[in-house]
Amino acid sequence: MTDGTHRHGDEALCETGLELYSRALREGGVPSTTAATAPCLIDIGLLHPVIDDLDRLEPTAPTVALQRLLRTSEDRIARERRRGEHLADVFEPLMRLGTRAAASEDTPALRILSSKERTGQAIEDAMAEGRQELLAIQPHDSKVTRRPDILAGAIKRDQAFLDRGARMRALYQHTIRHAPYARARYERLTGDVEARTLDEVTERLIIVDRTVAFIPASADRTLALEVRHPALIAYFINTFDRLWHLATPMHPQAVRRPTLNGITPRQRAIAALLVEGHTDTDIADRLGMNVRTARVHIAKLAATLGSESRAQLGYLIGRSGILDQEH
Numbered sequence: 456m457t458d459g460t461h462r463h464g465d466e467a468l469c470e471t472g473l474e475l476y477s478r479a480l481r482e483g484g485v486p487s488t489t490a491a492t493a494p495c496l497i498d499i500g501l502l503h504p505v506i507d508d509l510d511r512l513e514p515t516a517p518t519v520a521l522q523r524l525l526r527t528s529e530d531r532i533a534r535e536r537r538r539g540e541h542l543a544d545v546f547e548p549l550m551r552l553g554t555r556a557a558a559s560e561d562t563p564a565l566r567i568l569s570s571k572e573r574t575g576q577a578i579e580d581a582m583a584e585g586r587q588e589l590l591a592i593q594p595h596d597s598k599v600t601r602r603p604d605i606l607a608g609a610i611k612r613d614q615a616f617l618d619r620g621a622r623m624r625a626l627y628q629h630t631i632r633h634a635p636y637a638r639a640r641y642e643r644l645t646g647d648v649e650a651r652t653l654d655e656v657t658e659r660l661i662i663v664d665r666t667v668a669f670i671p672a673s674a675d676r677t678l679a680l681e682v683r684h685p686a687l688i689a690y691f692i693n694t695f696d697r698l699w700h701l702a703t704p705m706h707p708q709a710v711r712r713p714t715l716n717g718i719t720p721r722q723r724a725i726a727a728l729l730v731e732g733h734t735d736t737d738i739a740d741r742l743g744m745n746v747r748t749a750r751v752h753i754a755k756l757a758a759t760l761g762s763e764s765r766a767q768l769g770y771l772i773g774r775s776g777i778l779d780q781e782h
């Protein structure tokens with residue numbers, strides 16, 4: 456069994472590992488080759504090589520192993536506690552930004568939503584009360600947007616919002632323009648709804664009726680921040696409007712971005728990131744594509760400009776003037 460198939464938490468002891476560790480305790484050790492069935496035992500220090508016989512592994516005493524694992528667990532808890540204290544320090548001055556009117560109301564200007572489920576419910580509640588407008592920035596997330604259950608729920612929620620006479624404007628990355636799930640969503644919606652795309656967008660942002668906004672509060676989006684502070688809402692709306700005017704229409708009328716001098720708009724976006732020194736992985740993440748697709752575009756860009764190396768490509772991009780062209 457290899458590391459690719461033998462996966463679990465760092466402190467977990469799987470059934471296979473427990474059996475092998477028990478055997479090592481009973482017999483005083485086991486052959487090194489048996490560790491292949493449970494590499495976790497070496498990773499967490501329950502087995503270690505015998506100094507005078509490298510072909511054998513001997514067990515760490517259970518009392519020693521337990522103390523070591525408990526210490527690791529305590530260190531992790533301490534790190535999480537320090538992270539929580541840091542977040543509290545960061546948000547404490549923000550909590551004081553509320554106006555007198557906001558302070559006198561029951562609804563807080565800022566509220567942490569502690570799970571994806573609570574965030575989804577809060578957005579649904581806000582849209583259920585909304586009557587005017589929804590502004591949304593949605594970064595590419597294929598694991599979510601392609602799930603039929605999530606898509607069906609989003610269409611039902613959005614249509615109910617539109618049926619009340621509200622309008623919707625949404626910004627996405629260019630990578631979803633031809634995605635089946637994106638076309639299916641907008642083809643089924645009726646009402647005042649528009650969508651545009653950019654090469655890069657900000658993190659997720661949802662604004663309902665210009666009174667409440669939702670933004671991520673953690674990198675994995677398990678936490679979200681519900682914002683009702685007027686100054687912050689105005690800032691988010693201004694950011695959205697600026698991006699909206701730079702974006703390319705996708706729905707209801709799609710506009711094709713022009714190719715200039717054999718360089719596509721996508722290749723110009725990649726060229727800009729290459730010049731800044733980003734890696735292929737960084738470029739793929741920022742433009743919402745996989746690394747293989749990014750490398751195909753880079754290869755086409757290099758062929759168009761006649762580049763024979765990565766270093767030469769950066770030079771040729773700068774000399775070509777493609778980053779100065781209007782797009």
